[in-house]
Amino acid sequence: MKNTTIYVFAIFLFLLAACGGSSSGSDSGNNVVTVPAQPQNVSLSFQAVKLFQFTWDEVEGASYYRLQENPDGVSGFTQVGEDIPQGTETYTLEVPIYARINAQYLLQACNTEGCSDSEVLTVDSTLANSIGYFKASNTDKEDLFGYSVSLSKDGKTLAVAAPEESSNATGIDGDQNNNDAPESGAVYVFARIGADARWAQQAYLKASNTDRGDYFGYSVSLSGDGDTLAVAAVSESSNATGIDGDQGNNDASDSGAVYVFTRTSATWIQQAYIKASNTDRYDIFGNSISLSGDGNTLAVAAYQEGSNATGIDGDQSNNDAVNSGAVYVFVRIGTTWAQQTYLKASNADEYGLFGTSISLSSDGDTLAVAAVGDDSNAIGIDGDQSNNDAFFSGAVYMFARTGASWAQSAYVKASNTDDEDFFGSSISLSGDGSTLAVGARREDSNATGIDGDQNNNDAPSSGAVYVFARTGATWAQQAYIKASNTDYQDSFGSSISLSGDGNTLAVGAQEEDSNVTGINGNQSNNDASNSGAVYVLVRRGVIWTQQAHLKASNTFGVYLFGYSVSLSGDGRTLAVGTPGDKSDSTGISNNRSNDHSASFSGSAFIY
Known part of the structure; x- marks a missing residue:
């Protein structure tokens, strides 16, 4: 038996060798394959x-x-x-x-x-050198590049406005090298292009009727794919109404206009020139604008419009409620735009500023409208809006569209309503419209972090953000958010942006004062007055936590970093506008110029 076992084992070894088998692995014959060595010099x-x-x-x-x-x-x-x-x-x-x-x-x-x-x-640095730094192609003093920014949902297109840029060019890629139309405004479009998807400026946009003091670019909004761009010029002054009217006169000072541009491949054209249905002097049509994901629905606010109508499609022909505000919704079929509805607050009142900020859901069927001048002392959802006992406390009005019909679905107030909190300074909806973030830049509590004590006024104008969630048709407050370094007059909540799924939130505090650079540095000092900061928060389940405290790559005073913010749909790209930037550099880099000779030229950062 012993000899038989040895004989069988010998045959097994012979067959194994003949078949090229090896306990350590081989590709043929005696060429042994082994696990590769450890990578070196990584x-x-x-x-x-x-x-x-x-x-x-x-x-x-x-x-x-x-x-x-x-x-x-x-x-x-x-x-x-x-x-x-x-x-x-x-x-x-x-x-x-x-x-x-x-x-x-x-x-x-x-x-x-x-x-x-x-x-x-x-990674053990603050990553300051990986932060994208964007300047205009024609940087100049007081252009305010970065006053408004908008990222496409895919994060591959960025619009940056400079509402005080001064060239007299019109249309696309005109002569940007003069200052013959002071404060006419311009918008710069950047895109990730080429095999390595690096950022480059794609277009320089001006109005079709450029004029001094029009502030073209006061607000901007991109569609999800970045191929449709809406640009407001709040001080444009023609008396035209509706779509593509006569833009050649200045008979309605500061009435405002919105211009729609579209992109095919890399080529931009102006598609429409849009005015209110009741154009009037000083209405500031376009102070806030928002496009749906497909670019086919556009909401435009005119927060100084003055009719005393309430609700949906009321009488817009009077001025009996000065600065009550209005919002206009337009829809595009093919390439043709038309006004769909005219919205007012359910409690329209003088100086309500309905339309201070607005935000559309991705499908365009949910619209949030803020009115910082709302004076009711209600708290929470659908409270008593009929009194004026809390001056400029602010409110948000929710509207829903079914087919082509709009209706108000909720009246939203803070959980700690107070005089002059400016609830609604900024607002942002998630893609599906079920999460709403509301900034109150002058809220006063000294709480820090999430759901702290909101019942004191010990840090005036420190600011706060409130997050609301909708279940079915019912809204409820989910979180009360303060900065991790709450301080007097930081204006936390002056700008906000939600990701598409509502789980990432960027909050600007344009007057935050710390002198750190990059990400998660020491935020405990006030050595760079009004330099500004942005806070990124994330939600897991229903719990919010702060993930990052962001500063510019070269912080210094009077910077206003975070004046505007915009997140991509997946929340992985963040644009931050900084209209107070002083550098005289141009184009895109990861290093700031040390030449500060171009005060308020502005910049934008990408994280």
């Missing part, structure tokens, strides 16, 4: 505009590589991107910069037998 560098670049030495025996990411240093590693073929020694990864402090990376060298890991690389 490095991470921070490139401009949200790009991490990884390089390494090629590993003999590797068939491909895998990049593994631990986004916050505690969540664990998962693969990012596709397998990287052998012969490649560099890889560029786009990341949400604000969410990659303490991130860890490792590279795996792999073949059929397995993978070996490199040493772990840790």
Whole structure:
């Protein structure tokens, strides 16, 4: 029996060798395949505009590589991107910069037998050099580039307004090198183009009737795909009404107008010139605008419109409620625009400023309208709006569209309504319209973080944000949010933006004073007055937490960083407007000029 066992085992070894088998693996004959060696000289560098670049030495025996990411240093590693073929020694990864402090990376060298890991690389800086820094192509003093910003849903198109830019050009890509029309305004469109998807300026837009003091670019809004852009010029002065009327006169001072542009491939054209149905002097039509995701619904606010109508499609022909405000909804069928409805507050009153800020859901069927001048002392949802006992406390009105018909669906107040809180300074809806964020830039409590004590006024004008969620048709407040470094007159909530799913929120505090740079630096000092900051918060389930405190890459005083903010649909790209920037540089870089000779020229940052 013993000899038989030895004989059988010998036959097994013979057959195994004949078939090329090996317990350690082989591809043929005696060529043994083993797990690749550990990758060497793996490095991470921070490139401009949200790009991490990884390089390494090629590993003999590797068939491909895998990049593994631990986004916050505690969540664990998962693969990012596709397998990287052998012969490649560099890889560029786009990341949400604000969410990659303490991130860890490792590279795996792999073949059929397995993978070996490199040493772990840790992001241990404030990432200031990876923040995209955008300037106009014709930077000049007091142009206020960054006064308004808008990102497309896919994060690949960015519109940046400079409402006090002064060239007399008209239309697309005209002569931008003169100042013959002071404060006429311009909008700059940037896009990620080319094989490496780097940012570049794509167009320089002016009104079709450029005129001094029109403030073209006071507000801007992009469709989801970035191919439709609405631009408001709040001080445009023609007396035209409706669509594509006579824009050649100035007979209705500061009535305001909106211009719609469309893009085919990389070419922009003006599609429409839009006025109110009741154009009047000083109505400021376009102080806030919002496009639906498909670009076919446009809401335009005129917060100084003066009729005393209430509700939907009332009498708009009088001026008996000065500065009560109105919102106009337009729809596009094919390439043709038409006004669909005229909205007023259910309690329209003088100086209500209905339309201070507005926001449409992605499908265009839910509309939020803020009125910082609302004076009722109601709290929460659908309270008593008939009194004027809380001066300029502010309110938000929710509207819903069924077919072509609009109706008011809710009247929203803060949970701590108080005089002059300016609830509604800024608002933003999630894509599906079920999450609403409302800024109150002059709210006064000294609370910090989430759901703190809101019942004191010990930090005047520090500001707050309120998040509401809708279940079915019912709205309820979900969170009361303060800065992590609440301070007097920081104006937290002066600008806000929600991601498409409503789970990421960017909040601007344009007068925050810390002198740190980059992400999550020491925010405890006040050494850079009015430099500004942006706070990013995330929601998991129904719980909100602050994820990041953002500053410019080179903070200094009177900067107004965070004056405007815009998140992409997935929340992975954030644009921040900074109209107080003083640098004289032009174009896109990751380094700011140290020449501060162009005060209030403005800039925008991408995270």
